[in-house]
Amino acid sequence: xxxxxxxxxxxxxxxxxxxxxxxxxxxxxxxxxxxxxxxxxxxxxxxxxxxxxxxxxxxxxxxxxxxxxxxxxxxxxxxxxxxxxxxxxxxxxxxxxxxxxxxxxxxxxxxxxxxxxxxxxxxxxxxxxxxxxxxxxxxxxxxxxxxxxxxxxxxxxxxxxxxxxxxxxxxxxxxxxxxxxxxxxxxxxxxxxxxxxxxxxxxxxxxxxxxxxxxxxxxxxxxxxxxxxxxxxxxxxxxxxxxxxxxxxx
Amino acid sequence: xxxxxxxxxxxxxxxxxxxxxxxxxxxxxxxxxxxxxxxxxxxxxxxxxxxxxxxxxxxxxxxxxxxxxxxxxxxxxxxxxxxxxxxxxxxxxxxxxxxxxxxxxxxxxxxxxxxxxxxxxxxxxxxxxxxxxxxxxxxxxxxxxxxxxxxxxxxxxxxxxxxxxxxxxxxxxxxxxxxxxxxxxxxxxxxxxxxxxxxxxxxxxxxxxxxxxxxxxxxxxxxxxxxxxxxxxxxxxxxxxxxxxxxxxx
DNA sequence: GAGTGGTCTAGACCACGGA
DNA sequence: CCGTGGTCTAGACCACTCT
Numbered sequence: 001x002x003x004x005x006x007x008x009x010x011x012x013x014x015x016x017x018x019x020x021x022x023x024x025x026x027x028x029x030x031x032x033x034x035x036x037x038x039x040x041x042x043x044x045x046x047x048x049x050x051x052x053x054x055x056x057x058x059x060x061x062x063x064x065x066x067x068x069x070x071x072x073x074x075x076x077x078x079x080x081x082x083x084x085x086x087x088x089x090x091x092x093x094x095x096x097x098x099x100x101x102x103x104x105x106x107x108x109x110x111x112x113x114x115x116x117x118x119x120x121x122x123x124x125x126x127x128x129x130x131x132x133x134x135x136x137x138x139x140x141x142x143x144x145x146x147x148x149x150x151x152x153x154x155x156x157x158x159x160x161x162x163x164x165x166x167x168x169x170x171x172x173x174x175x176x177x178x179x180x181x182x183x184x185x186x187x188x189x190x191x192x193x194x195x196x197x198x199x200x201x202x203x204x205x206x207x208x209x210x211x212x213x214x215x216x217x218x219x220x221x222x223x224x225x226x227x228x229x230x231x232x233x234x235x236x237x238x239x240x241x242x243x244x245x246x247x248x249x250x
Numbered sequence: 251x252x253x254x255x256x257x258x259x260x261x262x263x264x265x266x267x268x269x270x271x272x273x274x275x276x277x278x279x280x281x282x283x284x285x286x287x288x289x290x291x292x293x294x295x296x297x298x299x300x301x302x303x304x305x306x307x308x309x310x311x312x313x314x315x316x317x318x319x320x321x322x323x324x325x326x327x328x329x330x331x332x333x334x335x336x337x338x339x340x341x342x343x344x345x346x347x348x349x350x351x352x353x354x355x356x357x358x359x360x361x362x363x364x365x366x367x368x369x370x371x372x373x374x375x376x377x378x379x380x381x382x383x384x385x386x387x388x389x390x391x392x393x394x395x396x397x398x399x400x401x402x403x404x405x406x407x408x409x410x411x412x413x414x415x416x417x418x419x420x421x422x423x424x425x426x427x428x429x430x431x432x433x434x435x436x437x438x439x440x441x442x443x444x445x446x447x448x449x450x451x452x453x454x455x456x457x458x459x460x461x462x463x464x465x466x467x468x469x470x471x472x473x474x475x476x477x478x479x480x481x482x483x484x485x486x487x488x489x490x491x492x493x494x495x496x497x498x499x500x
Numbered sequence: 501g502a503g504t505g506g507t508c509t510a511g512a513c514c515a516c517g518g519a
Numbered sequence: 520c521c522g523t524g525g526t527c528t529a530g531a532c533c534a535c536t537c538t
Contacts, residue, residue: 196498300508321516323517326523
């Protein structure tokens with residue numbers, strides 16, 4: 001059987017790329033939701049009229065992009081934040097405690113409000129006419145009531161999270177906030193852009209962090225996108241590198 | 251022809267992994283040096299008694315790791331720093347000018363000395379009995395004689411760079427210092443570990459950077475390894491995020 | 501045992517680059 | 520023109536997981 005790749009003069013893209021896009025489309029449409037199992041390789045090959053090898057290549061690429069997860073003997077699944085934190089192409093957390101015995105930091109919501117987006121930076125979220133944004137402020141520390149190591153300001157455009165309340169946020173326990181977006185609002189972050197700058201802590205921050213001013217920190221501005229490229233989260237993470245450090249590569 | 255993969259009970263590793271390691275060995279031994287062209291796929295398949303597809307898979311993995319470069323119609327080549335800056339798995343430069351018209355920063359060597367390694371941090375380089383290290387201090391700015399945006403302290407164990415002098419360093423023009431290591435001393439950095447912390451600039455640094463104290467910066471400690479895992483470079487990069495920012499992902 | 505993904509082969513045709 | 524890598528197919532066997 002001759003390959004479609006050559007006969008189809010109109011479509012310049014390789015077949016496995018086309019298969020990739022078709023699979024992504026199914027996920028975007030919600031035909032295959034988070035944690036759902038996909039048909040097996042031969043079934044997919046039949047669906048898209050390509051060979052098993054071509055399907056395999058498309059699937060492997062999607063695994064590498066963090067969109068799918070495969071288990072030998074079990075099947076191919078749509079990745080979810082709850083079961084697979086490395087869903088996103090880029091890293092979610094850059095910081096690690098210097099003390100190896102401390103593993104996960106405690107995150108606490110200290111403020112929640114619905115506001116009109118202000119300032120040049122907030123215009124990044126591309127809100128529509130009159131749309132508001134939710135502003136969540138969190139503080140992270142390694143131990144309960146310990147020194148704060150991360151000040152986290154999250155801005156969420158209302159249209160992606162209709163009816164969001166503090167109760168919804170705190171009612172359930174989510175390993176990371178991206179699992180909340182995904183499971184409660186069907187918002188899957190597929191890509192994020194992180195830009196960092198050095199800053200000085202203000203007095204309140206220094207006090208909460210248990211350090212003397214002047215004290216430096218690393219401010220990360222994060223812009224999170226869904227698979228359509230829309231901005232679904234704008235976030236400012238101010239990290240104090242007092243008992244933690246930023247792991248860029250290892 | 252049955253595959254060796256199943257019949258060879260001793261070796262549990264997949265064939266393409268074994269081929270990968272054999273190719274890396276040839277590069278380490280210097281049989282194939284930087285920029286050298288490898289035999290074509292069928293020749294390699296014959297050499298290692300595997301199919302063309304298996305060789306292809308090994309080669310593609312090595313391309314992804316930045317060890318090889320392939321060009322359709324030309325051949326497969328050993329990656330070099332001069333021609334291919336993305337040789338290393340991890341990123342070499344995290345910073346970008348905020349001003350898009352400025353592209354590449356000017357780097358200037360301000361001090362060069364051979365010293366006995368001191369301090370806890372320098373013990374990281376794992377020097378041998380009585381061995382010394384070269385200490386190179388560089389300063390980077392976007393414009394000639396402009397404000398310094400990066401203070402760069404490089405420590406090189408003597409045994410990897412015998413007879414290194416300031417003249418050798420400045421005699422030729424290298425796009426990045428890793429090309430110098432590779433071309434002059436045959437030291438190829440294959441992996442680097444970067445850890446960042448926020449710091450305060452001292453008075454001298456603030457003056458050179460053209461800012462008022464207190465001023466924060468991002469200090470990156472870099473440990474660079476060759477393919478045997480030996481530490482061939484220890485580096486401290488203090489970056490001022492005044493006219494530049496740290497791009498973590500895009 | 502049935503079904504899944506993981507590895508491997510042999511062979512085909514196409515696209516690109518340089519002599 | 521020839522040699523290179525890039526894509527694709529059809530089919531084989533193995534290893535893993537669950538029932």
